[in-house]
Amino acid sequence: MTRVALPDFDATGRPAGWTGVELGEPGPWTTPHSPITSRIAFAAAHVVPVVGAANVPGAPAVVDWDTTLAARHRIWSYGLGVADAMDTAQRGMGLDWATTQELVRRSAAEARSVGGRIACGAGTDQLDLAAVPDGAAGLRAVSDAYREQLDMVQAAGAQVIVMASRALARVARSADDYLVVYDDVLQHAEGPVILHWLGTMFDPALAGYWGSDDLATATDTFVELVRRHQARVDGVKVSLLDAAHERDLRRRLDALPADGGRVRVYTGDDFHYPELVAGDAEGHSDALLGVFAAIYPAASTALQAIDAGDVEGGRAVLASTQAFGRHVFEAPTFFYKTGIAFWAWLNGFQPGFQLVGGLHGGRSVPHLVDVFRLAGEAGLLLDPSLAVHRLDAFLAVNGVPR
Template sequence: MIRLPQAGGGVREYTPRPAAARPAAGGALASRTVFSAAHVVADPYADTTPDGPAAVDWDATLAFRRHLWSHGLGVAEAMDTAQRGMGLDWAGAAELIRRSAAEAKAVGGRIACGVGTDQLAAGGLPAGPAGLAAVRSAYEEQLALVEEAGSQAVLMASRALAATARSAEDYLDTYTRLLRQSAEPVILHWLGPMFDPALDGYWGSTDLDTATETFLEVVKAHPDKVDGIKVSLLDARREIDLRRRLPEGVRCYTGDDFHYPELIAGDEAGFSHALLGIFDPLGPLAAEAVRVLDTGDVRGFRELLDPTVELSRHLFRAPTRFYKTGVVLLAWLAGHQDHFAMVGGLQSARSLPHLATAYELADGLGLFPDPERAEARMASLLTVYGVPR
């Protein structure tokens, strides 16, 4: 039994489940391409500051990626789940990309790495063509590194481009130049402002219908250079409408951490693949569900994955960009790392009642391989905050 704080004040008793769900490791998934956007493990002994360079525990970080690959999942590397732009700077991201791509090659794992412009300070760019040229140059530097590392590229939304572009044409020109020089088909990532407020108005308009048309114009002009699109707008209807308009052969990777079971299951007109931050803590269970879907058993897939949505919606509730804190908490409780510390000190970004609820929901799903260890670790965190045992 453990005493958990409540959002309204006070504490209540909770009895953890006695045993974990234990999905078996397995090979590649068949019916869907599924990436887990993976978190980074901080070095808790490094003498750092929140605005200083990230200190990463490389052994634990790569071990977690091997865990995901062992279940047949792909790894989406150096994305927002890895605290890209929220504690992990470009130098750290570049090292992460090199190390993870080499590890993927060694173990035969699938990997896609984020390409952005975070070596730039968005507020310090010149206006007009010079600023746009600087954005393109930054994208090109990162694209070259990712391709040299042997990874597929994910062209991420750019804060610098959002700050510099003055029209949809600026986006069209920037992405057209990048796609023309990419060696292999890329994934285009549309990250909504709920994940990063600096991306409001991306694709040249705050009206999502207008922005969607610009986004689709890029895709339709270069279908041979676009493997797929990742949509992170938390709007299932919009994603369905968008995927139905994609050119043949271009995939839709859902980034909707609120509606992923229904989007992956699909409908009579198609389905979404997945590139999700929630598949960091849900990795083994998500892989098991997709293997059930591989057999054509949609109902069985939904029975496994639907119960996880409550946890996902809790972790990704507003302000959504701080979902990483809950993800790392669950990694610690599950035994994937020895501490609850994050680069940039982001472990403080969520309240204690929020973390307690995350623990309870994850325990109810059987996500912790050793429930007793998870309970003991959660109790130690609560003690630090003054919760009586």
């Protein structure tokens, strides 16, 4: 055990003393000796910028490719898949379209080199939202943008994740508009895709997605889309942080005709993943999670236990990381990438605590101190002495010296 004093803060954020805490040792995490089979699990990875580059808001991203790709290799070494070019990689929050294409191509090539599972996001973020026309012309522009990105991901050899589109949310006027665009996109897909339903807590620009702010109505449209294209849909990633809704959606998709093929639910619920992945008598969710980018050693160990028939043991391992996950993804949730990068920096997996677009400034010092504390309690600080050294440097730079 490592004992460390952490700063306290008052209600205004001013330092207010120190409290000694015991950091847990690194967890008993194990890499698998054979492929994980009980669940399909993807970790949605972030990108690491070049330390001295102008990765400021509005500037094109300058990525440290060696460090970024090394993070993906660590995930593959634990038997998980990588979900790349997703919101964790800052699509629409600092990662521009040109760099996204390079990320997809590089990550897909690295996946092939080790036989790792890879899926990448295809969206419409190459569009200038202000220039997208209204009406039918706008819907065509969105469809064309989706098709361009599908072609790029497919050519790279990665599975496609069809991401939610800010442009479509702006121009669509009804559920039918969503179905028209997605019908066209799915007909263009060469293989089964993953559909991503991203909630407004992750991206406020997606309000009213699927044509309604009413969750039940939006779900009906979503299920109808899947029903129409069941053979082209491997699964759906649901990022609504609503476990009851996810279980209900899973039941509805399981009730689709068996001859159309199974449609998986890949949980995107970074709050309730232990119960959803472990499952119950009615079934379980697979996983495509941003939190797995920071807990992949524990996630892999949990899935290995489930593979061995110890579902409750696997659930307990995942639950041991839940407080950490809930804190990293607390509101405003779209800044969760800051906590993921801070964890990576504390563990020595990137040279500086930075994100493209300056997003490392998205969380407060007290929030990040609690990221450190909760990671330590969960055994997710893999080199506690290095983590303490880096936290001390972070605190000193931010005006909280010991």
